[in-house]
Amino acid sequence: MPPEAVRAGFFPQLVRWQAQHGRHGLPWQGTRDPYRVWLSEIMLQQTQVSTVLAYYPRFLARFPDVASLAAAPLDDVLALWSGLGYYSRARHLHRCAQQVVAEWGGAFPPRSADLQTLSGIGRSTAAAIASFCFGEPVSILDGNVKRVLTRLLAFDGDLAVAAQEKALWALAQALVPDQPEPAEMARYTQGLMDLGATVCTRSQPQCLLCPAQTLCAARAQGRPTAFPVKTRKLLRRTEAWWLLVWRRPDGAVWLQQRPQTGIWSGLFAFPVLAGRDELLAAAQTAPERVVEHPVLRHSLTHRELLLYPVEVPWRGVGEPPLAGVLPTRWVKGPEALDLGLPAPLRTWLLARWAA
Ligand code: SF4
Known part of the structure; x- marks a missing residue:
């Protein structure tokens, strides 16, 4: 009391x-x-x-x-x-x-x-x-x-x-x-x-x-x-996420809805690969044909994400080969902002389109 x-x-x-x-x-x-x-x-x-x-x-x-x-x-x-x-x-x-x-x-x-x-x-x-x-x-x-x-x-x-x-x-x-x-x-x-x-x-x-x-x-x-006294410290794990940014000649980029569980669940994002080699293999392209952008840091409660956006030109027709069961979209300019996007990707895209 x-x-x-x-x-x-x-x-x-x-x-x-x-x-x-x-x-x-x-x-x-x-x-x-x-x-x-x-x-x-x-x-x-x-x-x-x-x-x-x-x-x-x-x-x-x-x-x-x-x-x-x-x-x-x-x-x-x-x-x-x-x-x-x-x-x-x-x-x-x-x-x-x-x-x-x-x-x-x-x-x-x-x-x-x-x-x-x-x-x-x-x-x-x-x-x-x-x-x-x-x-x-x-x-x-x-x-x-x-x-x-x-x-x-x-x-x-x-x-x-x-x-x-x-x-x-x-x-x-x-x-x-x-x-x-x-x-x-x-x-x-x-x-x-x-x-x-x-x-x-x-x-x-x-x-x-x-x-x-x-x-x-x-x-x-x-x-x-x-005060207050709280002993347990938050442990944050660092993870590298390689983002495959397919880009059409008209500037549109390809987004895919993420599964309903896990980080960014239900939001639209670029396909995530575990490493650079995996990304190049998934994109079926050679290193000299891609543009590697500076890493983005994004802190979540239990994780520190290092995001590596890699831009790959797409000259094919329709969907890139990674299309699965989840909805996908080609988006260009502000129309992407009508989608649920993770904050770091939204900021990154806005900066790219403003450039
Ligand atoms: S409640 Fe906070 S601000 Fe108020 S006297 Fe105590 S320590 Fe100071």
Whole structure:
């Protein structure tokens, strides 16, 4: 249980602070529409606010409600998501919309426990939707909030250990009063997000601006950045991917949809080969006939990809020999941008076409 002073003081102080100093006016604020809140929460996972600001209105213009999203082909959803990364989010989003329509009559359930049963909605996202839209007194606990609360409470349990994370969830919930006003509950949730994003930042917390400065145990100990404690380091494996870029005389390049599982699943990309020799063999061409472009680095959660684009002229008719069962396209210029493309390939193609 958190100390009594923190239990009594943190919630009202954060609510007051959010009203005066928190973020206001983001396009997904000021609404209690669960569809809009849910969409913003999913987009904001692992993605900067500045990036989401460009995608969010575009997505809403195309899919204004859960029914239109549920009825859309997955490829259309992936195309609109193109560039946001972590494409499994888009697939879950689509599946979740279909569940809401099929199982809940087209309206999101109001309770966080029910929201968690939907595809792609974890405990913290469910709490965000339920507290913002329905005033349910449940705490969120995303990465930023873990940082704030471990500092506030000087919680030094190792968050790589499931039992410690569970203990922090219990502490987070204990900070929420039993029956807050729904509007205050929503403001508290927003306050937690704002505090983590703007004041209690990872390496330079601005404790003098913090509404919790008199309550904060880490500050009292003079070591805010000692929290959170998480021992397990992320191991990232490096992999080389050779990209076979068949190019027609008119400038069109050949893309192939990737399988529905694995990296870039369901997106359109160049055929991937394991090495340069394999690529030349697949293209049935000699080294002097190809153009090798500089390597591109692309970091994923568990992998560092080194992408080697190799351009091969195509003077044949129809499809290159690698065509399989998955859909393929010849694309030229901006029409490729209507397809779901992995972010590094989209950037690379845009630069090539602009040159
Ligand atoms: S006082 Fe400092 S360390 Fe504590 S919650 Fe506020 S910003 Fe974070």
